[in-house]
Structures are given as C-alpha cells and as structure tokens.
Amino acid sequence: MASPPLSLSLSIFLLLSPLISSASSQPFIRLPTEATKGKSTVDDDDLYCSSWHLAVETNNAGSWKTIPTRCRSYAQDYMTGQRYMSDSEIAANFSLAHASSVEIARDGKDAWVFDVDETLLSNLKYYEDHGFGILDGDVNHVLIKILISNNTEPSEIFDDDSFNAWVDLAVAPAIPASLKLYNELKQMGFKIFLLTGRSESQRNVTAKNLLFAGYTDWERLILRGHSDEGTKAIAYKSERRSELLDEGYRIQGNSGDQWSDLQGFAVAIRSFKLPNPMYYIA
Amino acid sequence: MASPPLSLSLSIFLLLSPLISSASSQPFIRLPTEATKGKSTVDDDDLYCSSWHLAVETNNAGSWKTIPTRCRSYAQDYMTGQRYMSDSEIAANFSLAHASSVEIARDGKDAWVFDVDETLLSNLKYYEDHGFGILDGDVNHVLIKILISNNTEPSEIFDDDSFNAWVDLAVAPAIPASLKLYNELKQMGFKIFLLTGRSESQRNVTAKNLLFAGYTDWERLILRGHSDEGTKAIAYKSERRSELLDEGYRIQGNSGDQWSDLQGFAVAIRSFKLPNPMYYIA
Structure with a gap:
C-alpha cells in the first residue's frame, strides 16, 4: 500500500509510543482475562453451555x-427465550x-434451498413436551429422550413413532423470521x-x-424416497442439490439448521x- | 428401525395423548417466544450483538x-471477559x-495446521490500544480504526505500519487453551x-x-512469499495445504479464527x- 500521509504517520507513532514503552518495561503482556487463570471457565455452567452451544453452531462439536x-x-x-x-x-x-446482492436473471434459474424442520417449521412444542430429542444420523431413526420429570435423569427410548405422530398433526408453526425471508425471496424472484x-x-x-x-408457492418439495433410505443426510442433500445444478439452477442460497443441510458437495x-x-443430524 | 417393545409403545402413547388433545383443541401452536412478537429483538443492543456475533462465528455474516x-x-x-x-x-x-480419535500412523504424516494471529497468539493488547481493527481482504492491508476516545466516532486510517510495529515487538502472548492444545498434539505425534x-x-x-x-518444535512455519502477494487468504492457505497433501501429509485438523483459514480446497x-x-479476513 501507499505510505500514509505524514500527519497520520505521526498519529500512529504517538499512539504506538506508550505501547512500545510499556512493552519494553513489561516483557510479558498479560491477557486481561488472565485474572481468571487457574480457575477453569468450564466450572461455570452458564459459561460452559454458552461455549458448548457456540461449538455446536460452528460445527466444532462435530457429531x-x-x-x-x-x-x-x-x-x-x-x-x-x-x-x-x-x-x-x-x-x-x-x-x-446476500439475496439482495444477487442479480436475478430472467431465466428463472436463481434458486434458494430451504430445509424444513427447525428451518421453516418449528417443532419446539414437540421437544418441549417430550424432552429434547437427539437424532441418530438418520432422520428416520429418532432417539427421543423422554424426560420423566425435570428433576430426574431422562430415560432414553429409540423412537420415531412419537415424532411421526407429531408430524402427522401438521400443526408445527413457522419460525417467524424464516417465513418473512421466504416471502421476500419469493417476491424477489x-x-x-x-x-x-x-x-x-x-x-x-408436510405440504x-x-x-x-x-408457506406457499414453493417450486418443489423434495423428500427422501425409498432409494435414499440409509443414506446420510449430508450425502442425500448433496445429491439432490447436485441434480438441481444439473437442471441449470444456480443455488444462490441455502438455509438449514444442520451442517449436513449445508455442507458436502454441490x-x-x-x-x-x-x-x-x-439435536444433531449427520 | 425395529418396532419398540410394547411397554415403550405404551409410554409413547401415554406421553403423546395430551399433546394430541391439546393440539386438536388449539389448532395454532404458539411458539413460547411469540409473547415478544411485534417488538423486534434487534431493538435490544446486547441481544442484537450476541446474535451478530453468532452470525460472524457461523459465517452467516459473510464478508x-x-x-x-x-x-x-x-x-x-x-x-x-x-x-x-x-x-x-x-x-x-x-x-x-477429535485428535484423540485419530490413529496416528508411524509414517510421521499426520498433520495439524494452525493459523497464528488470534489462533496461537493473541493481539488483543494491540487492538485494545488501537481500537478494534478491520482487515481489508489482505492481511498486509490493515485498516485500523483508531478510537480517538471511547466516546467519539472513530477516525479510520489505512495502515499496516502500526500493526507491523506491534508484530516486530514479538511480545504477543499465547491464547492459553491453544498453547495447551498445541503441546498435547505434539505429544500425540x-x-x-x-x-x-x-x-x-x-x-x-514471528518465530x-x-x-x-x-510454542516450540513446529514442523514448518509457512508465511506469504512474494508470489502470494495480492492472493486472497482463502486461496493462499488452500494452496499451501494442497502442497502438504502432495507431500503425503494427512491434515487431520486445522485451527483458525477466520473461515478463510478453514475453507476453500484441500x-x-x-x-x-x-x-x-x-475483524474479518476474506
């Protein structure tokens, strides 16, 4: 880059001076948080859980x-909350x-892919009633942790019947921000x-x-067919996106609550x- | 999956009953948070900033x-804090x-890649003294926001001299958790x-x-050479990782504070x- 003007160079020098002098008189610069050194931050439940949650959302937690x-x-x-x-x-x-930055072509091939559960629809009511569930790799194999009460250890049972019964009710509400986004994207073309x-x-x-x-006027609702049984979500979803690319669609955006909705290929x-x-789906 | 035992089916039925009845008597299931509907959560600075931060960490914020x-x-x-x-x-x-789950081969080819700034070393002291900086695509072009005071708008100057002067001091401390991880990985082979x-x-x-x-005993310290000037971080880092793969290394893990440290190819x-x-580096 070009050299900064003289006046700015001077400002930098003046701002750097105390830093340089303090550094030379104090060779080990202390992280402000070092006051807590020795006491592991993971002792604090709320702190630990906030960090655990961040690790889940960034996929650091993996499976x-x-x-x-x-x-x-x-x-x-x-x-x-x-x-x-x-x-x-x-x-x-x-x-x-991001969508607003896309120049929508007239060929009708600018696409946005949405996952459904916990992306467009909220199953929170189900998980509240049944304890927070955990999914074992395949959405068809739902391992539900039923909390006998809030104060006892959950008993775990391997179950998709109860979740399917919930799905059959067809009463999961929209996640408000997703519905708003969905309508805006539709309107943009x-x-x-x-x-x-x-x-x-x-x-x-589901429809x-x-x-x-x-939610109205989707182009296509893609569900797992017989041939997809036993396929991991990340592979199944990648294959379906790949087919959209083959049809000439440009997948400008993809929204999902699982990394397996978003990663893989295509x-x-x-x-x-x-x-x-x-919950986590591989 | 196999059908659950009869006793479990019964439990599911019993647990589902109130759900089904409440759903049928109350067709629209309310999200518990709907109490706040109408009032945008983004009105609350702390709430907004926590969500903004999550968006940064998940790369939803993009550039x-x-x-x-x-x-x-x-x-x-x-x-x-x-x-x-x-x-x-x-x-x-x-x-x-994850590292513990890797079966380390005897060929010495199991590798872990670390970024340096804000991954192994903390430049927090620098950013505290100079205001939180923003990087413009290329680490060589550092746009520092100098806070004239905490109460006024920052004046922005385009500067790498002050950051380079800080780098020359060679006094950035380790991020404690990274140093511990680094040593453990080394010990594991x-x-x-x-x-x-x-x-x-x-x-x-830097060394x-x-x-x-x-930090001691790294295998190699890879820095930007002349030919990398003007290359975006994501491309430069992907190329270098690709060379490691060509040398037969298996990159079992990669740690970085920027998505451009982690994404791309290889x-x-x-x-x-x-x-x-x-700050964000593209």
Whole structure:
C-alpha cells in the first residue's frame, strides 16, 4: 500500500509510543482475562453451555448425540427465550442481504434451498413436551429422550413413532423470521426448493403443515424416497442439490439448521446456519 | 428401525395423548417466544450483538468490514471477559477430542495446521490500544480504526505500519487453551504446521514471538512469499495445504479464527473455528 500521509504517520507513532514503552518495561503482556487463570471457565455452567452451544453452531462439536446434562436447562431457556428468535432473525437478515446482492436473471434459474424442520417449521412444542430429542444420523431413526420429570435423569427410548405422530398433526408453526425471508425471496424472484430429510410418505402432511404455517408457492418439495433410505443426510442433500445444478439452477442460497443441510458437495453460493442446540443430524 | 417393545409403545402413547388433545383443541401452536412478537429483538443492543456475533462465528455474516457501532462495547467486553477464554477453551477441547480419535500412523504424516494471529497468539493488547481493527481482504492491508476516545466516532486510517510495529515487538502472548492444545498434539505425534497470512519478511519476529509465547518444535512455519502477494487468504492457505497433501501429509485438523483459514480446497478432515469478533479476513 501507499505510505500514509505524514500527519497520520505521526498519529500512529504517538499512539504506538506508550505501547512500545510499556512493552519494553513489561516483557510479558498479560491477557486481561488472565485474572481468571487457574480457575477453569468450564466450572461455570452458564459459561460452559454458552461455549458448548457456540461449538455446536460452528460445527466444532462435530457429531454429537446428547445435550450435556448440565446444559439441558440452558438449551430449554435458549429455545424458549429471546435469543433463539433473535439469532434466527439475524440469520434471516444476513440471508436477505446476500439475496439482495444477487442479480436475478430472467431465466428463472436463481434458486434458494430451504430445509424444513427447525428451518421453516418449528417443532419446539414437540421437544418441549417430550424432552429434547437427539437424532441418530438418520432422520428416520429418532432417539427421543423422554424426560420423566425435570428433576430426574431422562430415560432414553429409540423412537420415531412419537415424532411421526407429531408430524402427522401438521400443526408445527413457522419460525417467524424464516417465513418473512421466504416471502421476500419469493417476491424477489427466487425459485424456492424445500429439501427435507422427511420421507416421501410424509409428503401430504408436510405440504399441509407448510401451508398451515403460511408457506406457499414453493417450486418443489423434495423428500427422501425409498432409494435414499440409509443414506446420510449430508450425502442425500448433496445429491439432490447436485441434480438441481444439473437442471441449470444456480443455488444462490441455502438455509438449514444442520451442517449436513449445508455442507458436502454441490453447496450453495452462500449457506446460512440456523441455530439448533436441540439435536444433531449427520 | 425395529418396532419398540410394547411397554415403550405404551409410554409413547401415554406421553403423546395430551399433546394430541391439546393440539386438536388449539389448532395454532404458539411458539413460547411469540409473547415478544411485534417488538423486534434487534431493538435490544446486547441481544442484537450476541446474535451478530453468532452470525460472524457461523459465517452467516459473510464478508464484513466493521463491527457495528452499537456492538463495539459488546466486542470489547467479550474479548476481555470470560466468554472469549471459555469459547477458546471449548474449541480446544473439541479439537483434542477429535485428535484423540485419530490413529496416528508411524509414517510421521499426520498433520495439524494452525493459523497464528488470534489462533496461537493473541493481539488483543494491540487492538485494545488501537481500537478494534478491520482487515481489508489482505492481511498486509490493515485498516485500523483508531478510537480517538471511547466516546467519539472513530477516525479510520489505512495502515499496516502500526500493526507491523506491534508484530516486530514479538511480545504477543499465547491464547492459553491453544498453547495447551498445541503441546498435547505434539505429544500425540502430530506434525505441526503454522500457516499464517504474515509475510515472509516477518519470519524471524514471528518465530521469536512464538517461542516467547511458549510454542516450540513446529514442523514448518509457512508465511506469504512474494508470489502470494495480492492472493486472497482463502486461496493462499488452500494452496499451501494442497502442497502438504502432495507431500503425503494427512491434515487431520486445522485451527483458525477466520473461515478463510478453514475453507476453500484441500480442507482438513476436521476444522475448528476459534472465536474472533474483532475483524474479518476474506
């Protein structure tokens, strides 16, 4: 880069002087947080759980099966408090900012891919009633932790019947920020593809629930067919996105609450991770 | 999956009954947070800034140039408080858990790649003294926001001299959790590669600073050469990782505070995002 003007160089020098002198008189610069050294920050549940949650959202946690016991109330508070709504809202805002930067072509091939559960629809009510569930690799194999009571250890049972019964009700509400984003994208001219781990047999109830929640006019609802059974979500979703690319679509954006919605191959130009500290799908 | 035993089916039925009945009598299931509907959560600075920070850490924010004005004190509090240490610690814990799952071969080809600034070394002291800086795509072109005082708008100057002067001091301390992880990985038999956006001309001071902070016995310190000038960090780092793969190394893990440390091509088997709400490098 070009040299800064003389007056700025002088400012830098003046600002640097105390730094240089303090550094030379004090060779080891102390991190301000070193006051807490010795006491591990992981002793504090709320601090630990906030950090655990960040690790989940950044995918540092990788594959995980259960919410740490000490973080169960954190997860519940998060999901039912303002942070979940706020985090979803900011994710939608950044999605919209990206969408606004896309020059929509007239060929109708600018696409946006949405996952369904915990992306467009919220199953929070189900997880509140049944304890926070954990998914074992495949959305068809739902391992639900049923909390016998809030004060006892959960008993774990391997179950998809109860979740499927919930899906059949078709009453999951929209995540408000996602519905707003969805409508804005539609209006901007994006073709909307819904790519879900739900099975083909759940097509009708899923469409019914989406309409109930206020979602309309999607281009295509893609569900797991027979041939996708046993395929990991990340591979199944990558394959389906790849088919969209083959059809000439440009996947400008992809919104999902799982990293397996967003990673793999045929990834979107920009991917947006919605928060979900309740369960993990590989 | 196999059907659950009869007793479990019964439990599910019993647990589902109230859900089904309440759903049928109350067709629209209310999100618990809907109480706050109408009032945007983004009105609350702390809530907004926590969500903004999450968006930065998940890369939802994409390329960003400045900390939102309203989040400047959030960023400062975060960096100087317990959360930064805790988040770094949990990131290191998950890194170590992954490393422990790797079966280290005897060929000496299991590698771990670390970025340097805000990954191994903390420049927090610099940013505290100079205001939180913003990087413009290239680590050589550092746009420093100098806060004339905490109460006035910052004046922005385009500057790398002051950061380079700080680098020349070679007194940046280690991020404690990273130093611990580094030593554990070394002991496990990983070959450590340091891949930094700093320039080749800073090799000596960088090595000096790393030793000062307690880092020893890295396999290689890779810096930007003349031919890398003007290359975006994500491309430069991908190319260098690709060369490691060509040499037969298996990049089992990669730690960095920027998504440009971790994404692109020749990515590691697992990548670990360290927190950094201070600046963004493309």
